[in-house]
Amino acid sequence: MDEHLDKQSTEQVEALRRELCEYGRRAAALGLVIGTSGNLSAREGDLVVVTPSGVALDRLSPEDCPVIDLRGRVVAGTRKPSSETPMHLALYEATGARAVVHTHSVFATVVATTMTELPPIHYNTLLLGGAVRVAPYATYGTPELARNVIAAIEGRQAALMANHGAVTIGGGLEQAFEATRLLEWLCEVYVRALGVGRPTVLTEDQLTAVVERALRG
Numbered sequence: 001m002d003e004h005l006d007k008q009s010t011e012q013v014e015a016l017r018r019e020l021c022e023y024g025r026r027a028a029a030l031g032l033v034i035g036t037s038g039n040l041s042a043r044e045g046d047l048v049v050v051t052p053s054g055v056a057l058d059r060l061s062p063e064d065c066p067v068i069d070l071r072g073r074v075v076a077g078t079r080k081p082s083s084e085t086p087m088h089l090a091l092y093e094a095t096g097a098r099a100v101v102h103t104h105s106v107f108a109t110v111v112a113t114t115m116t117e118l119p120p121i122h123y124n125t126l127l128l129g130g131a132v133r134v135a136p137y138a139t140y141g142t143p144e145l146a147r148n149v150i151a152a153i154e155g156r157q158a159a160l161m162a163n164h165g166a167v168t169i170g171g172g173l174e175q176a177f178e179a180t181r182l183l184e185w186l187c188e189v190y191v192r193a194l195g196v197g198r199p200t201v202l203t204e205d206q207l208t209a210v211v212e213r214a215l216r217g
């Protein structure tokens with residue numbers, strides 16, 4: 001670890017590296033990622049720990065995960081940060097997120113390939129902030145894709161990426177990961193519902209009533 005980091009930062013960063021491995025394995029076990037696709041990161045202060053390029057998420061060890069600063073410069077680790085790092089850094093800059101999860105999960109990608117947003121067909125859509133927008137397509141790893149995702153995720157915990165996949169943010173890796181699972185579930189329900197008939201979309205009034213119900217506890 002970099003000699004400029006104090007002991008406490010070092011311990012926190014090492015804990016995040018272990019967490020990345022844990023959630024990487026869970027993402028692979030749940031079929032949310034295959035091979036070397038998908039990437040995760042978590043922020044601690046001015047540092048970000050990110051999964052490396054070219055290593056399958058279920059085979060990661062903590063030292064495989066580069067530690068970078070908010071400009072993307074490697075502070076610790078020998079592997080190359082994920083190619084999608086510019087998008088992760090843009091999300092940290094634009095939101096209060098402490099973690100980012102990006103996958104090419106099947107149903108999210110199906111919706112992202114055919115729709116401009118995932119409509120609120122289930123009230124749990126509200127847990128992601130509402131209808132999930134699809135960011136317009138741009139080549140992976142580019143600043144253009146990062147900009148499109150920032151615009152799409154505004155006021156949300158999730159965005160879909162046209163012809164590509166999904167990205168979620170959270171206050172920590174657990175929250176971002178659960179948002180990814182929920183988004184994939186919502187997309188699966190929507191896609192399967194389309195096979196049966198025409199899915200009904202919840203109205204604004206119905207969604208407002210859910211928020212009011214939740215506030216009453």
Ligand SMILES: [Zn+2]
Nearest residue numbers: 038084140165
């Ligand atoms: Zn991707």
